Amino acid sequence: MALLKTIVGGVLLLTLTSALHTAYGLLRNYRTARKIGVPTRIILFDHVNPLWLVCDRAVLSFVKRLPFGLGDNSFTRYNFRGWEVPDRYYSHRDMGDAYILVSSKNIWLYVADPDTITDIWRRASEFPRDVSVTAILNIFGPNISTTQGQQWQKHRRVTASSFNDQNNALVWAESITVAHDMLRYWSTKPSLTTAADDLRTLSLHVMSRAGFGKSFKFQGHDERETLAEEDLSLSYKDSLKLILENCVIIFALGTNFLSIPYLPKKLRQLHKACTSFQNYMTQLYEEEKLLAAQGQSADRNFMTSLVRASQSSSFSGLTESEIYGNIFTFNFAGHDTTAHTFTFAIYFLSANPDVQDWLHEEINHVLGHRQPEEWQVLSDFPRLKRCLAVLYETLRLYTPVPTSKFVDSNVPLSIKVNNETLILPPKTMVVPSYASLQTDPKYWGDNSLEWKPSRFIKGAGLDSEQFMLPERGIFLPWSGGPRDCIGRKFSQVEFVAVMASLFRQWRVDPVLAAGETAEVAHKRILNVIEMDSAPVLLLQMLHPERVPLTWSRRQS
Numbered sequence: 001m002a003l004l005k006t007i008v009g010g011v012l013l014l015t016l017t018s019a020l021h022t023a024y025g026l027l028r029n030y031r032t033a034r035k036i037g038v039p040t041r042i043i044l045f046d047h048v049n050p051l052w053l054v055c056d057r058a059v060l061s062f063v064k065r066l067p068f069g070l071g072d073n074s075f076t077r078y079n080f081r082g083w084e085v086p087d088r089y090y091s092h093r094d095m096g097d098a099y100i101l102v103s104s105k106n107i108w109l110y111v112a113d114p115d116t117i118t119d120i121w122r123r124a125s126e127f128p129r130d131v132s133v134t135a136i137l138n139i140f141g142p143n144i145s146t147t148q149g150q151q152w153q154k155h156r157r158v159t160a161s162s163f164n165d166q167n168n169a170l171v172w173a174e175s176i177t178v179a180h181d182m183l184r185y186w187s188t189k190p191s192l193t194t195a196a197d198d199l200r201t202l203s204l205h206v207m208s209r210a211g212f213g214k215s216f217k218f219q220g221h222d223e224r225e226t227l228a229e230e231d232l233s234l235s236y237k238d239s240l241k242l243i244l245e246n247c248v249i250i251f252a253l254g255t256n257f258l259s260i261p262y263l264p265k266k267l268r269q270l271h272k273a274c275t276s277f278q279n280y281m282t283q284l285y286e287e288e289k290l291l292a293a294q295g296q297s298a299d300r301n302f303m304t305s306l307v308r309a310s311q312s313s314s315f316s317g318l319t320e321s322e323i324y325g326n327i328f329t330f331n332f333a334g335h336d337t338t339a340h341t342f343t344f345a346i347y348f349l350s351a352n353p354d355v356q357d358w359l360h361e362e363i364n365h366v367l368g369h370r371q372p373e374e375w376q377v378l379s380d381f382p383r384l385k386r387c388l389a390v391l392y393e394t395l396r397l398y399t400p401v402p403t404s405k406f407v408d409s410n411v412p413l414s415i416k417v418n419n420e421t422l423i424l425p426p427k428t429m430v431v432p433s434y435a436s437l438q439t440d441p442k443y444w445g446d447n448s449l450e451w452k453p454s455r456f457i458k459g460a461g462l463d464s465e466q467f468m469l470p471e472r473g474i475f476l477p478w479s480g481g482p483r484d485c486i487g488r489k490f491s492q493v494e495f496v497a498v499m500a501s502l503f504r505q506w507r508v509d510p511v512l513a514a515g516e517t518a519e520v521a522h523k524r525i526l527n528v529i530e531m532d533s534a535p536v537l538l539l540q541m542l543h544p545e546r547v548p549l550t551w552s553r554r555q556s
Contacts, residue, residue: 025104032425033102036109038417039095041074046103047081048133050252056080057534074101082535084402084435088449092436098417108405109424112433112440113417114473120406120430121481126413127406127430129483134404136251137332139243140278141325144486145333156486158318159326162305163486165378167210168493170299172377174209175494178202179501180372181218186551191511193545194221195346200339204237206494207334211327212284213301239273239280243328244336246270247537281324302330333487337400338494340540344529345394345499347541348451350508350549351525353518355390355453360554362386363504365462372501377493380500385467387499388492389456392470395477396438397451398529400538403434403476404483434476443474451526511548 026042033040045052060076077083077091078101089112091099097113111117120127134145144155182202186192198220208214216237243250250258250270258271281303288307306326310317318326349356366383367375410426424430441448444455459465478485485491502508510521525547532542 022104026102029102029104029107033100033107036100036422036424036428038109038422039099041078041099041101043079043101043103044075045079046105047079047083052079053081082402082539084433085398085533085539087435089436089440092433092440096418098422106429107425107427108429108431109422110431110433110436111415111417112436114437114443114471116415116417117432117437117473117476118480119415120432124482127408130405130407130429136247137329138325139247139250139255139274140281140328141319141321141323143322143325143329145329146325152483155318155322155326156482158306158309159486161309162300162302162330163490164300164305166300167302167305168489169377170301171206171210171490171493172375172381172497173373174206174215175202175497176372176375176501177215178205178218179498182220183502183506183551185218185220185223187506187553189551191548191550193548195549196339196343196541196544197221199342199346200241200335201237202498203335203338203342203494204240206338207331208237209301210334210490211302211330213299213304239276240331240335242270242273243277244332245537247332250274277328278324281327285320285323302327330487333485334490334494336538338491340400340538341391341394341398341491341495342498343541343544344398344533345390345495346502346508346549347525347529347544347547348394349390349503350510350547351522351529352451353507353509353522356503356507358454359386359390359499359503360507362462363500367500367504375497375500377497381493381496384496384500385457385465386453387496388467389453390499391492391495392456392475393451393453396444396475397449398533398539399434399438399477400540401477402535402539403432404479406430432476437474437476440474443471505554506551507554508549508551511550 026044030040030042045056047053057080060080064076077087092110092112097116098109098111101108101110111120128148131146131148137143138146142151142155144152144159147155179202182198185198186195201218201220205216205218208216249267253267255271255274258267258274263271284303285307288303289311292308292311303323306318306323310323349359362384366380406429408424408426408428408430412426413424414421415424415430416422437443439448447455456468456470457465458468473480478488509518510525512518512521513524516524528543528547529541532546533539534542536542
């Protein structure tokens with residue numbers, strides 16, 4: 001009995017000590033934040049707190065149900081991952097172009113002034129990128145997303161050689177081939193609930209070709225279930241898919257822990273996936289080194305480019321683990337982000353048949369009656385402006401990866417927001433408010449919350465139309481400044497090639513529920529996109545299978 005009392009007392013003391021420490025940190029940070037001179041709101045937990053990440057939505061759902069409006073406060077509005085997406089521009093409309101969220105550990109300054117954002121990009125040495133949130137990508141080695149300073153400069157210099165016109169040509173050709181294979185599978189289905197899963201497969205196939213020079217035959221969701229487990233291509237693809245879906249677990253536990261025998265089955269499978277993917281990269285790395293030593297040519301996939309650039313006397317080369325780290329990062333960035341963006345775009349298009357007609361008109365005008373293998377990235381991609389506009393508009397409303405945060409130095413720094421100088425205490429986290437900047441009516445008009453790809457196209461007549469790039473600092477899906485996304489052109493080429501393939505001769509529509517009109521179905525899809533999208537690892541539609549689609553060939 002005495003032992004039990006001692007244990008209970010110890011737990012209570014530990015809990016009380018933790019609560020007091022948290023309260024002290026919150027009070028200290030709040031007093032510091034108030035001195036900056038902008039509106040300040042308190043959140044109880046950091047968004048990146050590992051324990052809070054697991055339970056944030058469940059807790060907030062309960063709190064919101066409390067009576068007398070107790071659940072309507074800053075805690076429920078701001079204290080969960082991805083709160084920026086439903087909040088859009090409303091907080092900045094109410095509090096101005098700068099406001100603060102403060103927790104017991106951090107002061108987060110959210111900024112929605114384009115001039116301030118571009119100034120921070122210019123002052124990259126004073127406001128280095130916060131890489132703590134990308135450390136999750138260090139599974140196989142240091143890489144361009146997780147390094148800083150001179151190390152990052154080396155990674156950027158070497159990896160930039162991988163993103164070139166030759167690789168874009170590979171991406172273009174593979175995207176067209178796989179998209180047509182996927183379309184043939186989709187067209188056999190009277191009702192399709194696996195679009196998101198199949199789009200992940202498509203992006204994985206394209207990444208495999210661009211990353212490793214390996215092409216695989218597309219199998220739809222139902223077809224893959226019948227394949228033998230020992231199939232080599234399935235093993236590689238499933239390994240990468242399992243790793244990407246469980247990055248948080250791998251990062252939290254570490255690969256050494258996962259190698260312990262007798263762990264639960266899920267963790268053993270995760271360790272097997274890590275080992276399998278590592279072996280796959282090692283095998284291709286050794287093959288490429290041999291080809292390079294023999295002077296044999298190869299197409300410019302990522303593995304080829306990284307190995308040869310690292311061995312070139314013009315570069316300070318990457319180590320083997322750094323090559324693996326960058327290859328994995330490319331797979332992560334080029335697979336999950338693209339797959340989720342494709343999913344959002346397809347469902348938006350299914351709710352907007354007029355935009356499908358608009359795309360179809362351009363695709364036929366540019367590509368004519370040429371066969372898919374005759375389409376050329378250098379001449380055709382720049383002319384498919386409407387296809388590119390669909391990508392930009394989808395990313396404007398649903399950016400899969402939140403814009404990176406910046407950490408200032410160990411001394412106070414100043415920034416200007418609307419010509420007002422703010423003095424930032426050391427270690428203030430500066431966050432570009434991407435969801436606000438990308439939806440604010442003062443930049444995008446009164447229909448800023450509507451999905452309208454035509455907002456990026458100006459001019460009358462297909463041959464006279466111009467693609468209008470957004471003003472600097474108000475469109476952030478690929479970030480900006482020195483550390484902008486190195487794969488921007490890669491993603492654009494892949495997206496445009498897939499759109500051209502899917503909508504040249506086909507259209508997509510929602511499967512109508514009993515007694516439902518097409519107009520009601522279109523509103524239902526838009527509601528699902530808005531209400532059922534949230535971050536898992538990245539922002540995504542959580543249950544797209546709840547809105548079945550159907551593909552049909554156009555009559556003209």
